Amino acid sequence: MPNVSVRNLVEFIFRSGDIDNRGRANSPEAMQEGLRIHRKIQKSMGTSYQAEVPLKYAKKYDEYDLVIEGRADGIFMEDQKTFVDEIKGMYQKVESFTEPIFVHQAQAMCYAFIFANDHALDEIGVQMTYVNLDTEEKKYFRFEYSFEEIQTWFEETLLAYKKWSDFEYHWKQKRNASIKPLEFPFPYREGQKKLVADVYRTIARGKTLFLQAPTGVGKTISTFFPAVKAVGENKGDRIFYLTAKTITASVAKETYDLLQTNGYQAKLIQLTAKEKLCPCETMECNPVQCPYAKGHFDRVNDAVFDILQHGNVFTREEILAQAERYQVCPFEMALDISSWCDDIICDYNYVFDPHVYLKRFFAEGTRGDYIFLVDEAHNLVDRSREMYSAELYKEDFLTMKRILKQYHPYLSKLCEKCNKTMLEYKRECETYRTYEDIGGFLYSLMRLATELNEFQKKHPEYPERKEVTEFYFALRNFLEIYDLTAEKYVIYTEQTEDGRFRIKLFNVDPSENLQNCIDKARATIFFSATLLPIQYYKRLLSTRTDNYAVYAHSVFEKEQSLIAFGNDVSTKYTERGRASYEKIAEYLIRVVMEKQGNYMAFFPSYRMMQDVAAVFEERCEESTLPVKMLLQTNHMNEAQREEFLAQFEEQTDDSLLAFCVMGGIFGEGIDLKEDRLIGAIVVGTGLPQVSNEQEILKNYYDSNDESGFDYAYRYPGLNKVLQAAGRVIRTTSDRGIMILLDRRFLSHEYKGLFPIEWEHARTVNCEQISEVVRKFWQND
Known part of the structure; x- marks a missing residue:
């Protein structure tokens, strides 16, 4: 049955006028930051004051019940009269208010009707409590209504919403009917059926799963398909596919397209950053500089209803065209469209960032029937530290x-x-x-x-x-x-x-803030090709100790790859210099000489990358080696990145060696299949550079009886290494080599952290590498 929160209902029906974000001063209400002041006011009101009262009302229509629900901030009696209290934390001086903002008053009036209806009251009062968040100064407004008066107003409000609830009901009937016969679109790979079942079981039980899924397992379809099936069986209502990068969002969209081809009917939107959607030369979101902002809220509901009737997939181009037709802000309209979509592909920020998150879904603070699929979840540790700092x-x-x-x-x-x-x-x-x-x-x-x-x-x-x-x-x-x-x-x-x-x-530890967001969903699936060690990610991404964890075994054969550790190289900062760079360059030359093809070499810093590249270039000039060099540069734009990757598509007689930085734009997320990339040489352990912040992290975890060095340096570095090495084998037909150069990899501190699939790794030195690589390719 359709349901809507009281807050979303009134904000949707009664909004009007312009977009004007010239300072939060003109956005009178504080959202998340008002919770503290709410609690303080509620505690000061005495024992007879009922705080956070849950209220629900079902409006019966012919085919369905529309459920309206929310929490009243407070309910109290005064002079034998019942009042519903609505508290709003503000940034502006509340003494300047001459009347309440009607959207706020309408929210209180909805609660007042529901409470009066439930308790058969002949009359009901509303109190609006405005409080300045900085000074805690308060201002009150009071209104009293007869039951007939407030009932008439409430019924008129629901009537204005009815075409939307009708649409939602009929669309979800159609969606669920399309999901029932839907089948997995491929023959199951080894272990994949169990993986799909594990994800489905997690969602059905309303739990959180950490999924370490190596490349080739098909983690996107293996998470998205069971989530869709769960929605079809009313074990969830909306899927958020959360990504850190545009390329993984594209894979999610392709997976949706595949299911759609097989009969899946759902409305999907991929949210695009405001900067990429803004039709104006300069992004000034106010009615003076932007014609789309002026009167936006007077037109946007019609624009949204229209586009929903004519399509299921809302692309950037379609959103821009619709915004132009109705003269509304495309970004704000896209957010409104998302309210009516079944599948939302978006950046982590829209769920986890306290300033960017989608308030239409999460501002109420109540648990929704949402499924969070968090792709490349290893990125969320650093990203969440940024969000909450x-x-x-x-x-x-x-x-x-x-x-x-x-x-x-x-x-x-x-x-x-x-x-x-x-x-x-x-x-x-x-x-x-x-x-x-x-x-x-x-x-x-x-x-x-x-x-x-x-x-x-x-x-x-x-x-x-x-x-x-x-x-x-x-x-x-x-x-x-x-x-x-x-x-x-x-x-x-x-x-x-x-x-x-x-x-x-x-x-330093974002787990509590992230858990507050996770709690707003029915189930969350964290997945990545590199969630090792799993306890590290379970510790930092959630506070719960009963979360599930699954290690999906690779579908690749060990014969597809050569994994070797160089035991005669050190990349410790104190041991770097011309001699060590010559040794690394010699490794690169010997590896590349054994087979013509495309290679990537990953380094811990731009400086070291450039120094080794200079030595390598000297050696190539001396011996006229047929190798084309590419160097990643700092702050590459999208066009430069595409041009860089396009070099791997060209067919030439020379080998290509790209010098890149671990943890950078080419260290993860790129997909160079088959012979587009046949080798990766990873130089160093990827440890973050020593800095004040990394030392603060180290000291914090040491003081909590955990390994500060591991949390601040080793584990983040290992992730960069695994991601870089993982660029090579992408499909079951790929063959390639992964050479890791740093003797520290051979220590027990590292050996216990590597994936199971690396059990057949070899130890080599520079003198042996040519023969080892040659034998591998001879078995090709």
Whole structure:
């Protein structure tokens, strides 16, 4: 049966007017960051105040029941009258409010009707409680309704929504009917049927699964297909396929297309970043600079309903065309379309990032019938640390002081006060310094944010507005993230490499924040070709101890690959130099000479890559070796990346050797099948460079009786190694070599971390490598 949250219902039906994001000042309500103030107000209201009251109402139609549900912030009695309390945390000064925002009032009115209906009340009151998140100043509005009055209003609201619930009901009937006869589109590979069953069982039980699935297992279809079948059996309602990179999103889309060819009917959207969808030359989301923002909410519902009637797959091109027809923002329209889609392919941010997540699905804080499929899940560790961390720079306060002095001297003084505190921190800091408490600084930041918020609201246009707005967002982000800080955060200051001084709220252990997001879904499947060691990822991506873990064995034969460790190379920083670079270059020459083809060599840094490439080039010139060299460069754009990879498509008589960086854009996610790549030489263990942040990680885990070096250095480095080596064997017809150069790989600390499929790995030295490689290719 269709269902909708009270919040989504009223925001959908009653929204109107322009998009205007000129500072969060014009977005009056705070979302996630208001939870703390909600709890504080609720506790202050006494024992008779019922907080977080779940409410549900079913509207009966001929074919289905429409379920409307949510949680009232509070319900209380006063003078024998019942009131429903709706609390809204704000960034602007609440004393300036002369009336409540109607969307907020409508939310309270829905709760009031449901409660009055459930308890047969003749009348019901609504209290709107607005509170400033920084000052905690409050303002109240009260309204009283007869039951007949509020019932009439509620019925009219549902009538406006009926065409949408009709659409949802009939579409899901059609979708589920198409899923029932759907079968796995390929003959099952060895172990694949069990893998599909494991994923389905996890979803049916509402659990979380960590799936280590080597290349060739078919992990995308093996996760997406059972998720689709679960939806068809009402064990889920919507699939989020979450990716870190565009290329893996493309694979998910291809998998959907395959199932669609076999009869699957579902509505799918692949969410595209706002920057790539914006039709304007400069992305200014307000009615002054953007014609699509002006009156957007007056037209967007018609645009969405229209496009839903005419297709199932909503591509970037179709979204842009529809936005042009209706003169609406394509990005915001795409988010609205997603509300009616069965399958959503999107970046991790849309589920996990506290500032980007899809509030239409997750803002209520209640568990949805969602299935999260998290592809390349090893990327989520670092990405989530970024999402849940925040930083401020001393130099930005000085810039704001200078800009604001001409417009608002008091704001300029507040910036100066924050700058002085940062200056004190800077004097105390040699390399980096951690802090347990920054309460005084935080108070200054809140005062600055509140005043800046009001200034932005009163001054919609001035030359430096964009720069000030970006600073305001950074300030708000810092304050919001501070509300999350607990024992899994480290607050530290440091002088950065570019000479600036910063304070950072560093989320060293993101598991708790991620778990809060995971809890909003029915089931979550984390999968990757490199989730080793599995306990590391289980520890950092979730707080639960009862999660499942499955290791899917490779479908490739051991004869397809040569895996060898070079025991006479060290890439330790103290041992790098001309002699070691010549040894590595000799390995490269001997490997490439044995068979004409395409190779990649991966290095721990650009500097080392360039130094070895220079030595290799000298040797090639001396011996006139028929080898074409390619070098990855820093900050390559999309066109440059495509041009780089296109070299692997060309048919020539010369070998190609590409010099790349581990963990970079060519270290994972690329798919060079068959003879497009026949060898990878991985130089070094991939350890992250020593930095203040890595040392903070190390010290944090050491202090928690865990191996700090492993968590901060070894495990992240190993992942880069496994990803780089995994570029070679992509299909059952591939053959290739993987040479790993660093004697540390032979230590017991590493041997126990490698995949089972590497059991047949050999140990070689530079003198032996030619013969070992030659024999492998002779068996081709």
